[in-house]
């Protein structure tokens with residue numbers, strides 16, 4: 001069993017009471033939009049440490065916007081956004097790296113660099129986020145083993161299937177052992193069995209204590225892997241459940 005299992009579990013605080021907001025996400029009275037177009041108005045929602053939740057809603061309802069807020073790339077116009085105990089709403093733009101070091105992100109399009117091997121695709125962002133990390137290759141190798149790609153570390157992305165590329169993207173997201181995993185329609189580009197594999201992996205990470213917040217409108221995933229949902233209505237109506 002790769003080291004990452006143990007490291008992730010201890011990092012995620014499994015078995016220990018969480019008292020400082022670690023692993024938690026909270027939006028309080030958040031209003032956000034692009035220019036004059038509001039996507040959320042006075043929107044509030046809480047996700048507890050270690051929870052698995054879906055963000056669901058039709059295209060354009062704000063799923064990606066919500067995840068972008070949580071990864072610190074978008075500022076709310078008003079309200080509070082707490083991620084892993086950090087007040088994202090009051091960070092300066094140059095401080096957003098703090099958030100990216102604490103969350104892991106998986107996207108629908110895997111966004112792997114085609115000229116780098118699977119291992120290099122995981123090592124590079126790890127080194128950029130944590131310049132002083134001593135053994136990035138060890139962390140990256142552990143993460144790739146955890147997602148079942150221990151024998152593919154030296155492959156270029158175009159030699160991997162879609163599902164394997166998405167697994168590299170998951171390894172990249174978890175190599176720095178985030179307490180919170182954000183995923184934006186991660187099964188949007190893969191077939192049913194591959195979706196199942198990705199969901200099993202997320203469930204495993206969640207079982208180790210990571211909070212998982214996943215945007216999806218994949219009905220197969222929602223029925224096969226039920227979990228609480230944050231339901232977004234078409235703009236401008238907003239209801240959290």
Ligand code: ADP
Pocket residue numbers: 034039057058059060061062063064065066235
């Ligand atoms: P979803 O992920 O649910 O499809 P999005 O968060 O991408 O929804 O989009 C929510 C709304 O915000 C849409 O009306 C979309 O057109 C708008 N939007 C998203 N990104 C931008 C952007 N970068 N600039 C302007 N408007 C945007």
Ligand code: MG
Pocket residue numbers: 063064065184
């Ligand atoms: Mg989206």
